[in-house]
Amino acid sequence: MNTKKWLLTLVFLLIVLVGVPWAINASGRWDFYYTLTSVALLSIASAGVWLTFYIGRINIGQGAYTLIGGYASAILVTQLGVNFWLTLPLAGLACAIISVFIGLPILRLRGVYFAMVTLVLTEVARLTALALPITNGAKGIVSIPLPAELSLFGLTIIPDFATLENPKLAFYIAAVIMMVLCYAALYRIVNSRLGHLCRSLQQNEELSASIGVNTAYLRVIAYSISSFMGGVAGASFVSISQSIYPSTFQVVDSVNFMLNCFLGGLGYVLGPMLGTLMLYFGWDLLFTMGKYQLLIYSSLIILLIVLLPNGILSLPLFNKRGGGPK
Amino acid sequence: MRRRILLKSVAAGLLSLGLFSSAAMAANETLKIGFVGVTSGPAASWGISNQRSMETRAAWINETGGFKIGDKTYDIEIVAFDDQKDPKRAIAGMEKMAQEGIHYVVGPNVDDGAAAVRPVAEQNGIMYFPYAFPQSLYTAPASNAVLGMVANYQSGPAIYKYLKAEKGVKKVAFIAANESDPLSQRDGGVKAAKDLGLEVVSDSVTYQVDTTDFMPVLLPVLRTRPDLLVLSGVSPANAPQLIRSAREAGYEGIISTETAQDAQVLKEGAGKLANGFISVGGASTPEMASDMMREFVERYTKMFGEYNDESNTKVYALEYILETIKADPAGITDVEVFKKTMDTFEVANPYMNGDAKMKYVGTSSFGQKRQVAVPLVVNVYEDGEFKTLFVAEVD
């Protein structure tokens, strides 16, 4: 991390935390708050998927963990009265623990086989949520209160969202901060010893196993970090919609998380963030196209991938120093 | 290099598309009414029939000079958002509506979407008319949602009671897709049937909505030999396949559902086998439809090529919104006024013959008037069209 990168990060923070709210205020496009909040949260879940790509696994099951995380938070808040902000890490943790048990057997699979099992996993999560009594089955959990105040020694750290004049802005700020933390963590992981080992897994698993890397352990670690991110993202979403149903996250979402990574670029830490922005925001912007919305949207995706098969971040524009994948 | 220019122009195009907002140049002022629902994917026909009903009616109003509210005349513009049956998108859609300054929205079409948009609607002062049945949406403290149709827990008992008395039905079986809406409707139906003293012989069989062969799904149900098979919350796509498979497996009892269906779809999917199938409709059967309803169907068909019978129940929401605003013009921007008007609102139902009224109901189900009074017309399918079986009222 050199000075230049710190500076870039600072600029990014200034843009998203000050620039965007100012622009929204000036233009009066208040609806963009929710769109951008969604982008931030979805890109956290996508970051998890990207990490599993990093160990050479195609993960189409993140929707399962966002759903589990959402339910974990909803149940803790409504039934045990736990503060929402505490349920965030707890939801992530619940997902991480569950993912260890699921990951141990299925992470032995590779390529399309792993991809397909994870695809089935999303459906399993949905059907489980429908069948269990604690999730309230088909009726879902509704009327979940807004995030309550978080204080430490009487000092308010996060105010009660219900008393805020503009909860949209609050949700946006919270989501963006979480996103920045998440990507900072991701960057840290990729550039650590763990990251190097993961990369060796991506390139040749047998080889890294033969030089003494504990591949099974490494895979489970990466997968549970990925699921943690999914859980946090899911829990945050539920606090905005104040309700959760078994269909809140479905197979489509899992597929979208994966597509976000592809579109941004699998070789770049910021790939999933950019991919999410393009795919989610793109759909939103095309809303004025009426019945041609999906046609134009899908044509643009096809065009992008044909022109830039390695993701948007592979554009020379972003790689002036010829650095290639970070 | 060329590629980069192309990309830039694509980006520029995208941007201009997004920022472009249509400026309607008309003499009248424009009143925007929103629609947030599903118009793509497996459940597309629910939302599309909804959106098209609204667009047909709006075009009709505009063509005939606009809609008079107070001393002003308005052109009606429908702003539609496709939520792809995703509650997260539905929230985005509702935000869009708030952004457009819209206070009255029709939709969403399913339970999870309707629950998810509630915070946005309440924060932004939007009344919305979902086609979803959970009672928590309409019971206080919730107050911004108005049920746009007859709920299954209202129509179900009426249908079962009729069949029990008229056709001697004793044993009922339920079958539902393994999704929130149909399962909730099934549970409601089972309760209603038990309350009426009917014997429920099977209520646990479910199917995936993407099932391509219903024989294996139906066999365990039919083995219980029910007199009545209820397809709870069945989508128009699954209904003909279920009916056909049940009949081909030798089932001879009655089949019914509490959702709206389309006669053409039944005809193509099940043909003669669908004869006798009971479903809930609006006011389109020849005996009931007024001249205005007939003209509506005609205009719809002209505009979109083919009518969808699901629209029989979906024609009402927009009419209710406009007429209620008309009753007190202040409601045009103030939903609190609108809510107050709802309590006393009553005008003649223009789509139905006789002295049917448009008014808000729901006191017995929700404790407040949060439902449009759509006539509960129970239809039976016969050779390609629906015939009225009986008509009931919802209080």
Added chain:
Amino acid sequence: MEQILVNGLYLGAQYALIALGLTLIFSLMNVLNFAHGQMYVFGGFVTYTVVAQLGLPFIVGLLLSAVVLGVMGALIEKFLFRPVIARSKREESTMLLAAGIAFFLDAVILLLFGEKQRGIPKIVDGVFNWDFRIVIPYDRILIFVLAISAIVAFIMYMQYSKTGRAMRALAQDRVAAELMGVDVKYYSMIGFALGAMLAGLVGGLLVSITGINLGMGGPASIKAFMMIMIGGAGVISGAIAGGFILGMMESVGLTLLAVYGDITYLVIFVMLMIFLSIRPQGLMGKPWG
């Protein structure tokens, strides 16, 4: 019991035919074709248009579905997949392309054919009834026979024709096949076209029984993925086996588990996951497909 087996066989035949096309494309190009289900739906709508709207015989609809989809498949391979595969660093990138095409076809289907469920009149009336032990409508028997003959024809073609041999060589070892003088580009295109054609054919066949609507594509793809996972990805016999096994599982599972209600599918899916963790390459696949 007989009835359950018959249902399973019928379901298996239609599933196997869907899985065949998907596995063919996968074996030749390592592309997981997310748009396979949409191609199947498109095929169904072509047959619907020909039979129900234009009033032509069913067989014309079937043939036209196959041809239209075959041409579509060839074009998609030549102009979309080929350039992307040539230039992408990781071959999984084709998944985004496939998904984009799936969205695109969804949009086209909605605009061209509308949102309603469609079906064509029954081809043959009547129900075969053996003492209420086996009840099966005649049109299902017909479709079953057609599906089986299509599967047999496909296997024969792959086994004995020059094109079929070339494609098998390609599937086994792309580089070696190229060195041996097989025109890889040409046969990839033919293979993709053939896979798409099979999808179109199933769509055409099934529109006469289950009908078709624009939402069936995505779920059909996912089901087909499951079948080729059971049998082993990229193996033709595996796809057939996978199709029949899933068909049987559904038929038997639905009957046995009906009493437990809502968890039937949950059990089926969990069993599939357990099976794959124990046998990662499916029944007859190459390890690490």
